[in-house]
Amino acid sequence: MGRSNTRVILVICAAALVLVLLSAGQYGSSSLAISYVREGYYGFDKAVSAPFSFIARLWDTYIGLVNTSRENEELRKQIDKLRVQCMSMNDLRAENKRFRAMLDFKEAHQEYSLIPASLLSQDITLIFKTAIIDKGTISGFHIDMPILSPEGIVGKVVAVSPHTSQILLITDPNSAIPAIIESTRVKGIIKGRGGNLLSLEYVRRTENVKIGDCIVTSGLLGMFPKGLKIGYVQEVKRDVNKIFSDIVVKPCVEMDKIEGIFGIDQNMEVPN
Amino acid sequence: MIRIWKFQISLLAIFLVAVFLEVTIIPSFWAPLRVDFFIGMIIGQVIFVQFSQGLSFVVVATLLLQAFSGARLGLIPLIYIAIFLAVDLLKNVIYLENVFTQALLGIIFFWGITSAIALITGSHLLEEMNISLIAGLVLTGLITPVMASVVGRLQAAYEAYES
Numbered sequence: 421m422g423r424s425n426t427r428v429i430l431v432i433c434a435a436a437l438v439l440v441l442l443s444a445g446q447y448g449s450s451s452l453a454i455s456y457v458r459e460g461y462y463g464f465d466k467a468v469s470a471p472f473s474f475i476a477r478l479w480d481t482y483i484g485l486v487n488t489s490r491e492n493e494e495l496r497k498q499i500d501k502l503r504v505q506c507m508s509m510n511d512l513r514a515e516n517k518r519f520r521a522m523l524d525f526k527e528a529h530q531e532y533s534l535i536p537a538s539l540l541s542q543d544i545t546l547i548f549k550t551a552i553i554d555k556g557t558i559s560g561f562h563i564d565m566p567i568l569s570p571e572g573i574v575g576k577v578v579a580v581s582p583h584t585s586q587i588l589l590i591t592d593p594n595s596a597i598p599a600i601i602e603s604t605r606v607k608g609i610i611k612g613r614g615g616n617l618l619s620l621e622y623v624r625r626t627e628n629v630k631i632g633d634c635i636v637t638s639g640l641l642g643m644f645p646k647g648l649k650i651g652y653v654q655e656v657k658r659d660v661n662k663i664f665s666d667i668v669v670k671p672c673v674e675m676d677k678i679e680g681i682f683g684i685d686q687n688m689e690v691p692n
Numbered sequence: 693m694i695r696i697w698k699f700q701i702s703l704l705a706i707f708l709v710a711v712f713l714e715v716t717i718i719p720s721f722w723a724p725l726r727v728d729f730f731i732g733m734i735i736g737q738v739i740f741v742q743f744s745q746g747l748s749f750v751v752v753a754t755l756l757l758q759a760f761s762g763a764r765l766g767l768i769p770l771i772y773i774a775i776f777l778a779v780d781l782l783k784n785v786i787y788l789e790n791v792f793t794q795a796l797l798g799i800i801f802f803w804g805i806t807s808a809i810a811l812i813t814g815s816h817l818l819e820e821m822n823i824s825l826i827a828g829l830v831l832t833g834l835i836t837p838v839m840a841s842v843v844g845r846l847q848a849a850y851e852a853y854e855s
Contacts, residue, residue, distance in 0.1 A: 541715035543761050546726045546825065547809040547817055550762030552715075578762065588762055593813040614815025616724075676723035 522680045525570035532645060534682040535560055537567075540584060547614055549592035549675065550578070553585050555683065561585045564643055566684045572649035572672030573597070573637060574681055585683075590650065591616060591675050598640035599650055601633045608667070610635060610650055616675060618651055620667035625658050627665070635669055645684060699741075699850045700749055706842060707733060707753050715760050724824035727831040730757070730772065731801045732794065732839025738779045739788050739840065740847045750776045763809070771808065775801050791837040798836025799829050 526534050537555040555561050557580050565577040567587050575595060579586040588595050592612040599610040599620060608623040623629060633653040639646025655668040710729035718725055730753065737746035754769035761768055779788070779797065786793060806825070810818050817825075 541760060542719040542723065544711070544715050544726070544757055545761050545763060545768075545809060546724070546806050546828065547813055547815045548762035552760070586762065592762060593815045594762070614810060614813060614817040615819070617816070 518680050521570045522682070526682070533685040535685055537561070537585075537681055537683060539678055539681070547593070549575075549589040549595075549612060549614070551575075551587050551589060551678070553587060553681065554583070556581050556583045556585050558582050559683075560685055561683050566644045566648075567681050568648060568684065569673050569678055569681045571674075572651070573644065574673055574675075574678060576643065577683065587681075589675050590618060590671060597644060597650065598638045599635050600638040601629060601653075602636050603633055604628050607638055607640075610669065613668075616671075617654065618669040618671055620653070620669050621664065623665050623667055624663060625660075625665050629653060629656050629665060629667055631656060695850050695854050696745060699846065700745070702846055702850075703733070703749060703843065704753065706846070708756075710839070711757065711760060722824065722827075724822070725831075726824075726828050727835055728798070728802050728805070728828075729835055729839050730754075731775065731798045731832065732836035733843055734772065734776050735779055735788060735794050735797060735836060736840035736843025738776065738783055740844045743780060746780075747773070747776060767809070767812075771805055775805075794837040794840050795833040799833040802829055802832040 522536060526536075535555065537553040537559070540552045540554050543550040553561075553567075561577055561580055563577055563580060565585075567574045567576060573590060575587045575589040575592070577585045578588045590597060590610065590612055591614070593614045595610075595612040597610045598607070600607050601620075604627070606623055606627045606629060608620045611619045611621055613619055620629075620635060631653050635650045635653065637644040637646060637648045637650060649672045651669040651671040653667055654670040655666075657666040659666070707730070710733070714727060714729060718727055733753075734746075734750060737749060741749075750772055751769060754772045757768050757772070758765060782788065782797075788794065788797075807818065809815070
């Protein structure tokens with residue numbers, strides 16, 4: 421009996437050795453026997469640990485919920501705080517972008533002395549297109565001073581006080597600026613229509629004006645420097661009974677979205 | 693007499709807050725939107741305050757309003773004084789205390805002011821009429837009874853304080 425037991429043990433040991441030798445160096449694909457062993461162990465482990473796992477899950481998802489809800493509340497508060505911070509970061513990013521555009525514009529137009537300003541308020545009526553800015557005579561603003569933004573011309577100063585100025589936007593019906601079509605050099609007067617668009621007036625019907633033509637200041641009368649962008653031709657109507665064409669121009673600057681603007685001081689010497 | 697002064701100064705303070713909302717806060721949310729708070733105050737003046745007091749308030753307030761507009765000097769006072777006189781005349785014809793009447797008057801006068809100035813200046817705004825103008829009309833209609841009620845409550849508060 422003892423002899424046969426020893427034999428069995430020896431056979432098992434030999435079989436185990438064979439298995440070990442067979443699977444040696446085969447990390448990529450385990451032998452079938454080893455797979456069975458692992459699968460067996462997996463089943464055993466699952467069976468033994470299942471009750472413990474159940475108890476642990478019960479603790480985590482039910483009994484431990486008291487702390488979780490508190491933690492959840494704190495996390496939610498943190499998320500709210502982060503959201504607010506994120507919003508302010510977005511604002512800062514937008515502001516940074518605007519300031520960068522203003523700086524780029526100022527660097528690109530070193531021939532002018534530009535004084536930056538911000539919008540304080542808009543006109544109280546819908547028809548008149550004026551705005552009040554936060555710079556006045558103390559900062560060098562004066563009546564008839566041209567106002568522009570990085571996108572193009574905005575208007576001119578019509579009234580000043582020490583710390584504020586009232587600007588007449590180019591979309592106001594009372595605004596009129598000598599202008600020229602950049603490509604064809606056709607001259608006209610840009611007038612506000614009261615809405616968001618402009619009219620290019622006194623352009624003869626026979627003149628070559630196309631949709632998309634860029635309109636710039638002509639520099640006549642000396643108020644606005646030459647070559648500042650005003651807008652693009654949006655619509656051209658030619659009536660055989662009229663001498664002049666009806667030309668609608670879309671301004672480069674979206675007047676509803678003006679934030680950072682500049683006053684051009686043509687009297688000041690440009691710093692080197 | 694002192695009560696009248698106090699009342700007028702309080703009204704002026706409310707008016708200035710309304711102007712701040714009108715020219716800075718509301719346009720910062722939506723630039724082409726304008727809401728007229730002053731029509732409601734005029735209606736409130738006509739209903740609750742004596743004619744002379746109401747008229748003097750309208751004159752002073754509209755002169756201040758002129759600072760926030762590119763309109764020719766005198767145009768804004770002219771328009772609002774005309775509205776004040778029109779509402780005062782209407783007082784004898786229609787029941788002004790009704791909230792819906794006030795809202796309707798707010799819309800009509802706001803539309804009237806906009807059209808009149810557009811006509812005078814040759815503006816194309818009404819041709820390019822957009823959603824902001826309609827929103828302005830609706831909001832003015834909503835705010836008009838509120839502002840009229842503010843004037844009434846303020847008057848009642850000062851009267852109660854005096855008695």
